[in-house]
Amino acid sequence: MSTASHAGPHPHGAAPDGHDVHDNEEPHGSLRDYVTGFVLSVILTAIPFWLVMAHVFKNPTVTAFSVMALAGVQIVVHMIYFLHMTPKAEGGWNMLALIFTLVLVTIALSGSMWVMYHLNNNMMPTSPMTEGTMPPGTTNMPGGTMTEGDKVGGNTMGPGDMGGMKMAPPASARDPRTMP
């Protein structure tokens, strides 16, 4: 593909002079590759900006998922047309390193969000440092955690469990309001 378009609209004398250029020819891509990638990128960038700025969807969740999906497609476009990723590049080692990295990135991102989301849900803030992030109406009064836990009810990992943990009484004992 790349050799065909090299020979096409832009004839140049690089191919015959052999060694040097031949070494580098494969990873370059062609003019058509770059232009295709650029046009696709512009489209894939413009759509998410338009979705958000023009409020196309009423539901922000739909917009968010659309934006992330388009970003994923655009990353693939860049990988193919600008970074010239092919399964055969560097004898497959490039692709192997990429797949390994993607696995690690997925674990790091989804794992962090999953763990920290549950941590935020299950632990009530205890110090003024975190008070600003607290939902209105929830306090950390002694015994308050139990009633909160009762309200949650079906959630087996709810704050009711936290009240039974060994950490809870010292945490409230170290309440900064009692400190000088």
Next chain:
Amino acid sequence: MSSSSSSGALAADQHARAFHLASEDEHHPENGTMLGFWIYLMSDCLIFAALFATYAVLGTSYAGGPSQAELFKLPTVALNTSMLLLSSITYGFAMLAMAKGNRGATLIWLGITGLFGAAFVGLELQEFGELIRDGAGPQRSAFLSSFFALVGTHGLHVSVGIVWLITLMVQVGRKGLIQANRRRLMCLSLFWHFLDVIWIGVFSFVYLIGVLR
């Protein structure tokens, strides 16, 4: 290649062969460089993954401070994004000029790429300056700390890329498109396009989705 009669060259040949099983017909030293540089980029990708994860966790911890929707100006971000996209295609043109062996055109396209990159960094610094002046600096809230860490690290990468680009322009200007300079330009090409890929994540996840919240 023809001088592989001495034992030292033979040993080097064997060594190179150890990780070039599928492409033995064209194993050159720069292949090793390109693979090594790719692995560096993957490790850089992990740094950004950690920063993205930090932002994902802390992005809603405002500490009573301003939120994304109050701070971010999407037209500026769109302009910034187009600067980086344009710099990607102009770097591609520089690589095509290099493949043709055209030193002048390579230098011109590299220069244009550098200007787009500088415009990107300039716009970003201006945005940071405005945020800090409005009291929304990195010390304001956990959200802003993680925002400055993530976007700042990307901007730092672009800045270093510009320094590298200028260095290579000087080297190409003085020594021409020799083999070593071609290899260096190809490494910078990977680096530059990789930063564009990271920026896709930044403008989608940080700016666009941030404004939705």
